[in-house]
Amino acid sequence: MSILLEGLWNLAEAVGQLFLQPFYYISIILIMLMYRRQFLLERKLFHVRLQSWLGQTWRTVIGGLLAGIGVSVVFAFVGMTLTMEGIICIWAVTLVLLLIRVRYLCLAYSVGLLGVAQFILNLFPSFEGAQWIGEIVRIVRELNMPVLLCLVAIVHLAEGLLIRWQGAKSAGPLFFEGKRGRMVGGYQMQNLWAIPLFMFIPAQTAGDILPWAPLFGGDAWQGGFSVLALPIMIGFSEMTTGLLPETKSRITSGRILGYGLIILVLAILSAWWNPLILLTALVAIILHEGLTWLSRIEEQQHSPLFVNPKGGLKVLAVLPGSPAEELGIIIGETIIKVNGVPVPSQEELHAALRINPAFCKLEVLNLAGESKYLQRAIYAGEHHLLGAILAPDEKTISAVKLRPLSLLQLLNPKRGVSGSSGGYRASTSTKSQEQVVEQYIESIHEGAEKHEY
Template sequence: MQLLKSVGLFFIQPLFWAGILMTLISYQLRLKNERRNFRIAIDRDFYEARHFIKHGLLFLVLGSLFALIFGLSLPTQTLVLYQILAVVALLFINVGDLSLAALLVTGTVTFVLSETPFGSDASWASYILPHELGTRFGSAILLLTAILALFQAFLARENKAEWFSPKIFAGKRGRRIAGYTWREFTVFPLIMFIPGMNFDSWQQWLDPSQYLTHFMVVPLFVGAFCKIYKQQPKEALHLRQRQSYLIAFLAGLLALVAYFVPVVGFYGIAGLLLILVAQAFGRLKADHDAKRWYVETSEGVRIVAVKPETPAAKMKLEVGDIILECNGIKVATGDELYEALQKSPAYCRLKVKNFEGELKLAESAIYADSPHEIGLVLFE
């Protein structure tokens, strides 16, 4: 009965419904942006919802396993404050990622308010400040940060370049530039022990009554975001993944130290917040320092996007590639490309220069009598 009640409470939490709402909004914004820029939706699949559910279930299993093994526990008041900040962070998922920051700010605010008269003596503070902070509070926040950072790295590892949604901007000298945005997020339930449960013997692990009366199901938000103008999608994702792994390693190490030296907890949390800010600037710099733009070119036809499960996708054409020749005919515009496709309406052969300037050949059967459905999205 306690298990069912805890699960039921998860589905009425504001953070969970904010996640559902933002999934719908992100999908609609993506389609609206693509139709405004290209008159079509590049991928009408509602993959945002599929990823939200799939990752939520996966992180439920893995996260709860971590939490149960390490006896992870946080005060109820801290979870209330976290949920407020996580909802705010979730509302900004289409412009940036603040999922780890929401948790670290929760820890920082709790530490600061609990040590100042403004917080500890105020009547309102009882809603967000625990009655007793405990010596392992900082370690718990850091351990949970490490878990979320690992999940964030997983999001960046799994996703593909086809989920970078393009948007057209006016560039210098009258040429247009494509920029790309990628986001992934989910809200997942985490089974967590409430404060006061100690594990002094292995017999407590084997007693089911210990779990049914001493845990709660907590909603957690994890997300990742990339916006690029010059980097390749794979490079941006790889950098995002490496940064998340670094946070996970540092947070795990600091959690271990803070377990034995509690004062390290506050400084570790504050330090990780500064590192998150530095990483955000690092991503901006990496994109700024990249060598090429996704810009219109007179050399051939620049590929802005590739529709999934089309002949273009089967030919492994990528964002940023320039089609120089089609069926032996040099092309410089989209109209010239589709005219060349008509020369062989059931098969096409392309000469392509990739984003690094290397030449490659690509060929595939195409839809008979429908060369425009090859799956390429070009500058209109």
């Protein structure tokens, strides 16, 4: 009973610590800024609001909280030896990386770099440094790298599950240039989750001991335990023009889960054989980058999915609560006839709907290429295209230009309209397909790609 009471008291203190730390609030503010930029980009391209950026923020905060509870429970049996100095050190490295690229906002990069730095410092044990440099050297040397690398792995496992659950729900449609300046449709999928972790750590003073033996720490746990709040952020950003968002999210989720398992095995082995720490730190960074490049290359190999076929209109997105959603139209389907009239263009679709302003009948090709017939009454004030956002055509003038996104750009929401958003910038352009592909290789995933801190 005393162990339970002490655990609850320590947990209450950790919750208090969490709400006193600025890092958790910084995480939520970054989430709000990212979704705000996405909202502005949608208004720029489609002149409608597809989703509420506040609603998206709330949904991801709840998802992050649930993930934090799950990771905390798992890590209670792993054992965490991390001080507040260590937390500040990790955040400092992450914020420096964030100034370079938003997608470097990732625990894998910050912990990996700290692992490499610790290895280099250990090669020169006599080096201590002076004043604040000496303090940083001491903190880096004292970091328990096997535990931190294990944390990276477990957090990525949680991220993979969150992507499977919420990844496609936040996908935002966009336009960008295709072959010979032709616009094509696509999706950017961006998610950030603020995750509060509550870690059991060995206490410096005597107290009740844990009723179980954590994987890491050994005899350190015989002196009692305490709970430390560690707010981190996880997330990902993907862009797809050749796959449905659900399919892309499922593929990304599987790869991140595999990444987490590999790092977890290496991290556990490094606890027993120190030379593996450097290898694990390098693998955490290199394999992470490899997943990013693999996704980029695969996107180039897929034919664009959201382009209008001859004689029809491809549905890129459907407004929530719209007539199109009530009719059962889903993204990727093709509208070919309305009220018996072929609709090869948006103007002809609008004209066909006006044939009978009170009722409409549609013929739609589903994802399997089979026809389905839909009908519904039309009411005054409803969207002129039933709430369907269609793939771009030759008259589309606004598209997305790809470029890296930095922290300073993220802090200026208005630049999401004429500047970049999640690594993408809305603009009008006439670049060739080769130039667009080159930009795509350099800049895709630059918005929030796989970041945790």
